[in-house]
Amino acid sequence: MKKTWIFSLLFFLGIQLVAVAQPGWNWPEDRATAEEKNALYTDFLKQDNFKAALPHLDWLLANAPDLNESLYINGAKIYEGLADNEPDAAKTVQYQEQALSMYDKRIQYFGNEGDVLNRKGYTAYKYYKDNKAKYPDLIKMFEKVYELNGVNTLDNNLLAFMDVVRRFKLTGGAITDVQVLDYYDEIMAIIDLKKATGKNLDRIEKISENIDKLLTATVTVDCEFVENNLGPKLKADPTDLKLAKKILQLQLTGKCTDSPLFMTSSKIVNEKEPTYSLTKVIAQKLAAEGKNEEAFKYYNQAVELADDNQKKAEIYYDMARINASDGQKVSARANARKALSMDPSFSDAYTLIGNLYLTSYEDCRGGESKVKDRAVYIAAYEMYKKAGNSQGMEKAKEQFPSIGEIFEEGMKEGDVLSVGCWVQESVTLQRRPA
Numbered sequence: 001m002k003k004t005w006i007f008s009l010l011f012f013l014g015i016q017l018v019a020v021a022q023p024g025w026n027w028p029e030d031r032a033t034a035e036e037k038n039a040l041y042t043d044f045l046k047q048d049n050f051k052a053a054l055p056h057l058d059w060l061l062a063n064a065p066d067l068n069e070s071l072y073i074n075g076a077k078i079y080e081g082l083a084d085n086e087p088d089a090a091k092t093v094q095y096q097e098q099a100l101s102m103y104d105k106r107i108q109y110f111g112n113e114g115d116v117l118n119r120k121g122y123t124a125y126k127y128y129k130d131n132k133a134k135y136p137d138l139i140k141m142f143e144k145v146y147e148l149n150g151v152n153t154l155d156n157n158l159l160a161f162m163d164v165v166r167r168f169k170l171t172g173g174a175i176t177d178v179q180v181l182d183y184y185d186e187i188m189a190i191i192d193l194k195k196a197t198g199k200n201l202d203r204i205e206k207i208s209e210n211i212d213k214l215l216t217a218t219v220t221v222d223c224e225f226v227e228n229n230l231g232p233k234l235k236a237d238p239t240d241l242k243l244a245k246k247i248l249q250l251q252l253t254g255k256c257t258d259s260p261l262f263m264t265s266s267k268i269v270n271e272k273e274p275t276y277s278l279t280k281v282i283a284q285k286l287a288a289e290g291k292n293e294e295a296f297k298y299y300n301q302a303v304e305l306a307d308d309n310q311k312k313a314e315i316y317y318d319m320a321r322i323n324a325s326d327g328q329k330v331s332a333r334a335n336a337r338k339a340l341s342m343d344p345s346f347s348d349a350y351t352l353i354g355n356l357y358l359t360s361y362e363d364c365r366g367g368e369s370k371v372k373d374r375a376v377y378i379a380a381y382e383m384y385k386k387a388g389n390s391q392g393m394e395k396a397k398e399q400f401p402s403i404g405e406i407f408e409e410g411m412k413e414g415d416v417l418s419v420g421c422w423v424q425e426s427v428t429l430q431r432r433p434a
Contacts, residue, residue: 028064038067045074050081065109072106075099080123096127114148118157121145125160135168139183146186151193155200155207162187162211166218177219178229184215185246212253223256231261234268244268257285270298276305280315292322313343320352329356329363330422347387354383354392357423361399364421371401371409371429375417378427400432 028034037056044053057075060067079099086092103120107113121142128134142161146153165183169175188211194204215221230247234240247265256262266282283298299319306312316339323332333356336349357380365373377399384392406412406429415429 025068026064026066028067030063034060034064034067041078042074045078048081050078050085053078054082061105065105069106069110072102072109076102076106076123083127100124100127114145114152117141117145118149118152118154122154122156122160125157125164129160129164129167132167132171132173135164135171135173138164139168143186146190151190151197153190155194155203158187158190158207159210159214162214166214169218177225180215180219181230181246181250184211185242187211188249189242216253221250222254223251223259226250226254226256227259227261234261234265238264238268241268241272245273257281274301274305276302276307276311279305280318283315284318287318287322292326295322309342313339313346313349316342317346317349317352320349324352324356329360332356347389350383350387351389351392354380354387354389354396357383357425358392358396358399360421360423364419364423366420369409370405371411372417372419374399374401374405375419375427375429376421376423378417378430379419379423379425381430382425382427397430397433400430403431403434406431 037059041053041056041060044050044056057071057078060071061075064071076099079095079102083092083095083099086095100120100123103116103123107116124138124141128138139161142157142164145157146161162184165175165180169180188208191204191208191211195201219225226247230243230250234243234247237243244265247261248269251257251259251262251265263282263285266278266285270278270282279298279302283295283302286292286295286298296319299315302315303312306315316335320332320335320339323329323335333353336352339346339349357376360376361373364376367373377396381393381396381400384390384396411429413429413431417427417429419425419427
């Protein structure tokens with residue numbers, strides 16, 4: 001009996017010690033009432049009975065404000081639930097304000113401002129998005145959210161921030177087009193960080209597209225706007241990578257790629273953050289301007305940045321076309337062959353070589369043998385054949401040596417001929433169709 005009594009006492013004391021030592025809880029002097037209120041409001045919350053939970057929650061907020069962080073997490077849920085289900089508009093606003101105050105008090109008593117503001121952000125946007133008097137406060141709050149959370153900013157807050165900026169601007173708010181772009185740039189910087197993590201890329205890309213749409217619905221982003229508002233700033237500080245990236249993005253959106261500013265911003269961005277696609281665009285633009293030597297510098301860089309053989313083949317082919325237009329047939333063929341080494345199915349490269357051979361008759365004609373001189377057309381035919389270019393094949397075939405020319409020179413179809421000059425190919429002799 002004595003042992004049983006001692007065991008019971010120890011068991012009771014153990015429960016009390018566990019309760020006293022319970023971490024994260026700061027019970028008030030009237031602990032019994034607080035425990036009862038805590039149990040009641042959480043039970044009602046589980047049942048989504050927000051009205052029944054409210055008086056018990058309010059007692060705790062008044063008498064034990066630093067009880068536990070869960071008081072404000074659950075408090076926000078209760079007031080948000082009441083706001084969502086309240087038919088009276090005035091009372092709905094009261095509940096919404098109290099819901100948002102739960103986040104503020106949570107920060108007051110338990111800190112962790114960044115995470116809590118991150119959670120508060122979208123709720124505040126949802127409640128205030130139609131209240132233009134609140135837009136400055138929302139913008140200030142989102143700036144703080146971004147400052148404290150960076151890449152960890154919740155996805156919903158990305159779109160919400162840009163939409164608030166849009167609403168503020170379109171309702172006559174004191175915000176300039178350039179400030180709108182600054183906010184856009186701030187949001188896109190977070191999106192770029194999120195993309196770099198490789199997570200939820202489809203979702204982030206969709207959000208990015210919608211933010212672009214919100215921007216164009218807020219300000220008229222055309223070539224003239226970018227040139228007049230941002231061009232002078234970049235000229236004043238050509239080392240401003242952030243500005244150069246903004247200009248580049250806006251010029252691509254506004255299809256301003258013919259502007260000199262586009263080339264300027266592209267080169268600045270490419271110098272610091274080179275990519276295959278941007279380097280290729282720069283090279284192509286330079287080539288279109290006839291600046292082939294500089295273009296080749298960027299083409300060669302693009303080859304190094306390409307992450308698959310198909311992309312490399314495309315670059316080598318572009319280089320081959322430039323060589324060909326400059327009359328550099330040997331270099332053109334060399335680059336076309338490099339394209340084929342990357343992608344043997346790149347038929348355009350075979351056609352390009354065929355064109356080079358087709359136009360080399362005068363360059364390579366020796367004048368001693370009509371058959372041998374016309375063998376260059378057979379070489380062209382073989383290239384067109386590999387390309388599957390029937391039109392080119394027919395065109396080359398029309399220039400083959402005639403059966404009479406073959407007979408006169410003591411040759412026969414099927415003989416192997418060497419094409420000299422720069423071509424240096426061996427071909428099987430064929431006659432021109434009658």
